[in-house]
Each structure stands twice: as C-alpha cells, then as structure tokens.
Amino acid sequence: MDPVIIVGAGPVGLALALALARQEVPSVLLDEGLGKDEQRAARTVVLREDTTALMERLAGVPLTGAGLRWTGWRSMRRRQTTREVVFAPADGAPERRGGGHGGAVSRNGTAEEAEVADGPAPLHIAQHVLTGALRAAIAREPLIEVAVESRLDSVEQEPFGVTAHTRGPRGTWWRGSHLVGCDGPRSTVRKLLDIRFPGRTAVERHAVAALRAELPWPGEALLHRTPPWRASGTAIGEISARPLPDGVWRLDWLLPPGKELVTPELLVTLVRETLAGWHGGSTPAYDLLDTGVHTVHHRLARRWRAGRVFLAGDAAHLLGALGTHGLDEGLRDVDNLAWKLALAWHHGSRESLLDSYQTERRAVVAARLRAADQALPLLRGGGPLRSYVPGTARGQDALLADGHLGRGALGAPGSYAGSPLQPAAGESEAPVDTEPGAAVADVRVTAEDGSSVRLRDRLGRGSLLVVLVAPGTGVWERRHWVSAGIMPRLAAAVTALPHPAELLVAESYPGAAAHTVLLVRPDGHLVTALSGVRPADLYQAAEATLGGSAKEQAAANAG
Known part of the structure; x- marks a missing residue:
C-alpha cells in the first residue's frame, strides 16, 4: 500500500511521521528546505506534560537535559500602597508623631507584589533542538523517506489514493494513501483545497530576546505585569x-x-x-544571543479534512495569546490523527473514525480560542473592571498562570467528551476522577511482560489499552496473580475485542474502586470505566471507539 504523504518538516510534520512509523505505517515527508533547521536562540517552544511525554516517546530520548523544566512560576505586579512617613524634630529630640516640629503623614506609593504558583512543570526548549532530536530519530527509521527541496504545487485525489506533485531539484509525482498538510500558517495544502482560514490578525505582538545572564529567580519562569519602568517612552x-x-x-x-x-x-x-529594573537599578553583565518580534494570530480553518487530505498544526489553527502555545495543540493533532490513519491504512478506511479527527480536534481548539478571546478584554482592556473590582488582579494572574502552566480553559489538554466515538453511558459504568473523553492520569502500571512502566509509555502504539485497577498486586510477582481471580476472564475478553488491545494492571487509579476496568484510546483519552469484567459492554465500547461496528461501517461506506 502507498505511504502517507506529509507536507511540511516542522515539529508537527516530523512528529507525525514518527507517530505513524511506530504503528508500522510508511510515510514520505516533503521538506521545502535542506533538511536542517535554522539555529535561533530566541525561537523556543514550551511543552506541557502530555506533549513532552509524546515528544520523548517519538524521539526515543529524554528531552529534559536539552531543555529546562521550570522550578516555579512567579507572577509580579504593581500595587498601590499607603505608607506612614515619620519625621524627626529639627532640634534632635526623640521622634514623635503628631504636632510640633515632627510627625507622621500618609503617602501613596507603589510596591511590587509577587506570587509563586506551584503546578505542572512545562519544558522550555529551543525549537531547533527539538526538531534536531526528531530528525535524528527519523534518520534511524526505515519507514520514513525524507524528500528535501521538495515544494508542493498540486494535489489530486482519487477514490483509493492521493497524487501530489513537487517542484525543485527533485520535482516529481508522489503517490500516497492519504496526505496531511503540516505546512504552517501559509499552508499550500490548505490553499490548494480552497479551505477558508478566518480569524483575527495581530492579536498581540511581542518583542523577544534570548540572552545569557543571572536573574534573581534562577530556574523560575516569571511574568511581570505593568512594570514601573518604561523604555524610551514605550508603553510596554x-x-x-x-x-x-x-x-x-x-x-x-x-x-x-x-x-x-x-x-x-x-x-x-x-x-x-528590564535587567536594571530587576537588579535594583543597575544593569548586570549579559550576553545578548538573539532577538526578534513574535506576532500572535488567532485563526481556525473551516475544514480539517477533505477526502483523503487532512490539515494539522499551524495549517489548521493559529493561537498563542495569554500563554497558550500553538505547538502543543499541533502535537495533540498528531496524537489524535496518527492512530486513526494507521487503522485506516492497515484495515481500510472507516469514514466515521477519520471524520472524528476534525470533530474532536477542531472543537478543542475552538474552545481554546474562545477562552483566550473572552479573557483578552479583561486582561488588556483596562478600565474600571480591571482597576477597581476587588480581587481582579489576582484573578487575572490566575488566568495568565493557567495559560502558561497548562491548566484550565486556557491551557489544559482538551476533552473529547462530545466525540462521536464516545459510547453511550450504561449501567455498568463506574465513577472515576477522569471524565470519559478526558486524558487519563499517568499512573504506574504492570505490563503483560511483568515490567512496571508509566501508563503514558504504552500510548501511541495503535493498540487500545485495558487497565484493571487491582490493589495489592504490586506486592506479588505477576505469576502469582495473573491467573487468579478475575484476570483469566478479563484476559479472554481483551483477546476477543475487535482491535488489538494490551492488558495492564494498576495498583490504583484516582477515584476508582477495586476491580474497575478502564478502556483507553491509543492517544490516552478515556473511553469508559466499567465496574468489573463486563465483556459485552467492553466490546461495545471498543466498537464505538473504532467508529462503529463492522456492519455499521459497511453501511456507511456503501452510502
């Protein structure tokens, strides 16, 4: 069968090629450049916990040493203060308050107030370092062909494949099963498909600098709101x-x-x-490495799928105000799309499953954009609401911290609760702290080979995951409990599922009772939690996750 054609060799395109290869799907990566990335110190990315784990799985190496996890998040802001100033008498007598030659008066001033927030520790890494790690992994992967100096100029679709033409030194025709446009904001794929890309231009602009210096808060990320100094009269x-x-x-x-x-x-x-303001008025020694200007746009493509062609990353959406970062969402696009394309490549297209990529991911990004657009007037507009409502400053700080730290509506991984792949709730559904459709907690599990791993380590292989919550199993060797109690019945149910699945055992899971069984998608989102071994309910939930039963798929394809 023909490979998947991936247009664009940025982080999203590189990640998609590796994600498909992990599921034994070949791909051709069309790279306009020479297969190298410009080394810009000021061009960096922030990855949250889930996308960091995804990148480390795909790159095959830990990235913490190549980047830096924040040790804390510090939010500083100016606040109005009232202080009592005491004057000493002119004759040198002891200080006294009130009348006479000395006294105390109240004067208004400003002070800096700081709050340090605990929470997830995002990874800050230079983009060329990240793409370098991904390119090194691709060089070791025989299922990925990289075509450098290959610029796409046409796409043709047929019932059973896609044909793409590139120009350049290696200008030629390429044949693929599907094509994914990961070619950025000015996506050629999107333009060739005539897909609209509405939204807002220049929502925010930032001046950027990368420098080597010692700051008073080593290892901490800092947000300094309305600093008292102004550079050259600019209202920074x-x-x-x-x-x-x-x-x-x-x-x-x-x-x-x-x-x-x-x-x-x-x-x-x-x-x-800025450095002088943070060091009491004197500018410390620093080494300026790189500068630039970053403009934030908010845009969302009308469609993310047109037949066998898909959009992902900046080709499908642009966002980035208030601490949200577009690369996170682009990588979540990859995680969502890769297992669905792999299933279609190996077993034939399931239209409802492929359609769910747009339904799930576009809804999540649209919600993120709405949350940012609703918060912007409050945070940037000023006026009475910002200035006088008690607690507003703290609320604004919390909103910004959520965006930067990856929490809440501005930053947390989205949920697919309204997905067409979500099975209907039944009487056997068990309560857990994770809502159906949300990303599962990264608990430690025992795999079928007896190894103890993190749950996230088993994601992205194309298999469904079935997790049994069984307290006490951690103190016994696997051979003692693998054939005891409900395990044989559950193992038989897993073997009978309509798609390959891996059986895992967890000592505990947040909010889950003993003998709860979790069904997890290949991208780590919870399908359902069942009370005990329910083979029929487990099978039906797995069918829904795959886009419906074989009979339903045949009817849909025929229609």
Whole structure:
C-alpha cells in the first residue's frame, strides 16, 4: 500500500511521521528546505506534560537535559500602597508623631507584589533542538523517506489514493494513501483545497530576546505585569522570562497595539532597562544571543479534512495569546490523527473514525480560542473592571498562570467528551476522577511482560489499552496473580475485542474502586470505566471507539 504523504518538516510534520512509523505505517515527508533547521536562540517552544511525554516517546530520548523544566512560576505586579512617613524634630529630640516640629503623614506609593504558583512543570526548549532530536530519530527509521527541496504545487485525489506533485531539484509525482498538510500558517495544502482560514490578525505582538545572564529567580519562569519602568517612552505591557539551560533566558515584552517598527536599538534598551529594573537599578553583565518580534494570530480553518487530505498544526489553527502555545495543540493533532490513519491504512478506511479527527480536534481548539478571546478584554482592556473590582488582579494572574502552566480553559489538554466515538453511558459504568473523553492520569502500571512502566509509555502504539485497577498486586510477582481471580476472564475478553488491545494492571487509579476496568484510546483519552469484567459492554465500547461496528461501517461506506 502507498505511504502517507506529509507536507511540511516542522515539529508537527516530523512528529507525525514518527507517530505513524511506530504503528508500522510508511510515510514520505516533503521538506521545502535542506533538511536542517535554522539555529535561533530566541525561537523556543514550551511543552506541557502530555506533549513532552509524546515528544520523548517519538524521539526515543529524554528531552529534559536539552531543555529546562521550570522550578516555579512567579507572577509580579504593581500595587498601590499607603505608607506612614515619620519625621524627626529639627532640634534632635526623640521622634514623635503628631504636632510640633515632627510627625507622621500618609503617602501613596507603589510596591511590587509577587506570587509563586506551584503546578505542572512545562519544558522550555529551543525549537531547533527539538526538531534536531526528531530528525535524528527519523534518520534511524526505515519507514520514513525524507524528500528535501521538495515544494508542493498540486494535489489530486482519487477514490483509493492521493497524487501530489513537487517542484525543485527533485520535482516529481508522489503517490500516497492519504496526505496531511503540516505546512504552517501559509499552508499550500490548505490553499490548494480552497479551505477558508478566518480569524483575527495581530492579536498581540511581542518583542523577544534570548540572552545569557543571572536573574534573581534562577530556574523560575516569571511574568511581570505593568512594570514601573518604561523604555524610551514605550508603553510596554507585561514582561515574561523563561529559563533555558546554561544560564540562557528568553524574555518577551508585550508591545502596545500598532505596527511601529521594533528597532535593534529599542530591543537593546528594553533588555538593559528590564535587567536594571530587576537588579535594583543597575544593569548586570549579559550576553545578548538573539532577538526578534513574535506576532500572535488567532485563526481556525473551516475544514480539517477533505477526502483523503487532512490539515494539522499551524495549517489548521493559529493561537498563542495569554500563554497558550500553538505547538502543543499541533502535537495533540498528531496524537489524535496518527492512530486513526494507521487503522485506516492497515484495515481500510472507516469514514466515521477519520471524520472524528476534525470533530474532536477542531472543537478543542475552538474552545481554546474562545477562552483566550473572552479573557483578552479583561486582561488588556483596562478600565474600571480591571482597576477597581476587588480581587481582579489576582484573578487575572490566575488566568495568565493557567495559560502558561497548562491548566484550565486556557491551557489544559482538551476533552473529547462530545466525540462521536464516545459510547453511550450504561449501567455498568463506574465513577472515576477522569471524565470519559478526558486524558487519563499517568499512573504506574504492570505490563503483560511483568515490567512496571508509566501508563503514558504504552500510548501511541495503535493498540487500545485495558487497565484493571487491582490493589495489592504490586506486592506479588505477576505469576502469582495473573491467573487468579478475575484476570483469566478479563484476559479472554481483551483477546476477543475487535482491535488489538494490551492488558495492564494498576495498583490504583484516582477515584476508582477495586476491580474497575478502564478502556483507553491509543492517544490516552478515556473511553469508559466499567465496574468489573463486563465483556459485552467492553466490546461495545471498543466498537464505538473504532467508529462503529463492522456492519455499521459497511453501511456507511456503501452510502
């Protein structure tokens, strides 16, 4: 069968090729460039816990040493203060309050207030380091062909495949089973399909600098709101600082609305005055490595699927205001699409399953964009609501922290609760802390070979996961309990499922009672939790996850 054609060799395209290869699906990666990435110190990405785990699985190496996890999140803001100033009498007598030559008066001033938030520790890493790790993994993968200097200029679809033409030194025709456009904001694939890409342009602009320096908060990420200094009269908004390895920091300054040119002189002024503001007025030694300007757009493609062609990453959506990061969502696109394409490649297309990619992912990204657009007027608009409502500043800080740390509506991984793949709730459904459709907790499990691993380590292989919650199994060798109690019956039920599945055992799971059975999708989202071994209910849930029964699929394909 023909390989999957992937257009674009950024992080999303590279990740998709590796995700397909893990499920034994070959691909051709069309790279406009020379197969290398520009090394820009100021071009960095922030990965949350789930996307960091995905990248490490695909790259086959830990990334923590190549990037840096924040040790904490610090939010600083100005607040109005009232302080009592005491004057000493002119004759040198003891200080006294009230009348006479001395006294105390109340004066208004400003002070810096800081809050340190605990929470998930995102990974901050230079983008070229991340793509370098992915390219190294691709070089070891025989199922992936990389075609450099290959620019797409046409796509043709047929009932059983896709044909793409590229121009360049290796200009030729390529034949594929499916095609995925991971070719960025100006996606050629999207334009060739005539898919609209509406949204908002220049929602925010940030001046960016990467520098090596010592800051007063080693290892912490910092958000400094409305700092008291102003560089060259520019009304700079909040400033963020994120640490990188080897004493390097990325600093971002929120620029005022408009299209004023950000000159090198202004950037140097921003760096010097910001460092001086954080060091009591004197600018410490620093080494400026790179600068740039980052513009945030909010856009969402009308369609993410057209027949055998799909969009992913920045080709499908643009977001990034208030601490949300587009790469996270692009990588979640990969995780969602890869197992569905792999199932179609190996077993034939299931239209409802392939359609669910757009339904699930577009709804999640749309919700993220709505949350950011609703929060922007409150955080950026000023006015009475921002200035006078008690507790507003803390609420704003919490919103921003959620976006940066990967929590809440602005940052947490989305749920597929409304997915067409979600089975109907039944009487055998058991309560757990994870809602159906949400990402499962990364608990430790025992695999069928007796090894103890994290649940996330078993994701992305194309198999369904069946997790039995069995307290006490951790203190016994697997051979003692694998054939005891309900295990044989559950193992038989797993073997009979309509798709390959792996049986895992967990000592515990948040909110789950003993003998709860979890069915988990290949991308780590919970399908259902059942009370005990229910073979018929487990089978029906697995069928729903795959897009319906074979009979339903045949009827849909015939229609």
